[in-house]
Amino acid sequence: MIILHHLNKSRSKRIIWLLEELEVEYEVKPYQRDSVTFLAPPELKQIHPLGKSPVIEDDGLIVSESGAITEYLIDKYGQGKLAPKRGTNAYIEYLQWLHFAEGSAMLPLLLKLFVTKDGCKTNFLADYADAELLKILSYFEQSLTGKTYLVDEQLTGADIMMSMIVESLVNNGSIENFSNLKRYAAQLTTHVALQKAEQVEINYS
Template sequence: MGRTDPAQGLLLHSVPPSPTRASGEHRRCGGARPGFRIPATVVGGDSASVVACAVFEAFTRKIFMLTIMHLAHSRSDRLIWLFEELGLEFGRDYEVQTFERNPETQRAPTEMKALHPFAKAPMLRDGDRVLIESGAIFEYMMARHGDAGLVPKSSDPDWPDYIQWLHFAEGSAMLPILLDHFQAAGLAGPPGESPLAAMAKSGMEQLFAYIESVLCERTFLAGERFTAADVMMGWVVEMIDFKGELGPYPSMQRYLKAIHARPAHQRAQRRAAQSAAAGTG
């Protein structure tokens, strides 16, 4: 007899209960992913049971480990950050697979097309499923693996701002950033001189002013508590800082210091660097 776990689509076989334990009693192996238990008949006090537990842990890590497909200095940085904020353990719950950019185009390599036709980072592999789109991955992860308090309830006064900023990062904020990137690369004419350059400049100024106006009045973008929307939007503010354009915006400077001080952000930076140095997680 067995049952299919709806989250993974795998057949989990039951084991008859031990006569010395109450029916249905289970014990968790130390490294098994949350939500997975093995019957008490498999885990006991003898060495054979310890070995069985170790084998089970190795099996579940291999089957159920999440994999982030990562490009250095890309938006996939914030997915590693989210995983750390959610309390997922690097090397146990998730791994990072780093790909090198094409040296000529600076785009994702062709190897990523074997994973998904769009071949863009971030990608998330969960079992046999590969997801793209940062916002979708965020919602998927927090629905499947818990939100660690990073999502206000829909009845919370902060929730409308939360959901707006969660998607603003890849929506309204991204267009002027991309336009500015294209014009600076000379793809629309001499940098700073094309009609696209003027459009990008106007859009960037509007974006900066809007974020600054919100952060003048609150600690984080959705209110006084840190949320997953700050993980999404943190990358945008980091990009503004990377371009050297954060100087006139004291509230964004304060915000950037606050997110950089978070232990999960610091761990994520180390994970990304380690993965890049090793070539894979």
């Protein structure tokens, strides 16, 4: 059985969604953030030296990093679901979006979060974060023109990975500024597996 080490209010909800889509048997081992520091508990370091989530265990193998976990699970359990056929242009496009989520897209989101949380005036960082975030979101918005999903008009692991970006926009209200992203966000919520994942996360929060 796959074991998902899940930290509340973290990016690992995407992996719950993925596991539900794959219809594989899994167990969630929940961890709670420190109420003061909001950091992960030290117990997670017993699973992986970085003490971060998500991490999965499968057949004695420990896999970390959301993108790597997504690739691993789809390759092993997908049976043709959630990824285009290897060797196609669509597969290359899929890989780019899959890793865009934690690569290009996540940094400006985190910078914006940290600057806002810190509350101090910055000489450079706040303006840089705003400019980079607008660039990323404008690219994301444009890429969804006339499309239901990011690749091949079907749900893939790329959509699951990018859902974290979408969720952050919904939560802060800025999704209203992007019509394609707003439509896309609504489409993602129609998936029963995502609805189940949200309930699972609530149960472990």
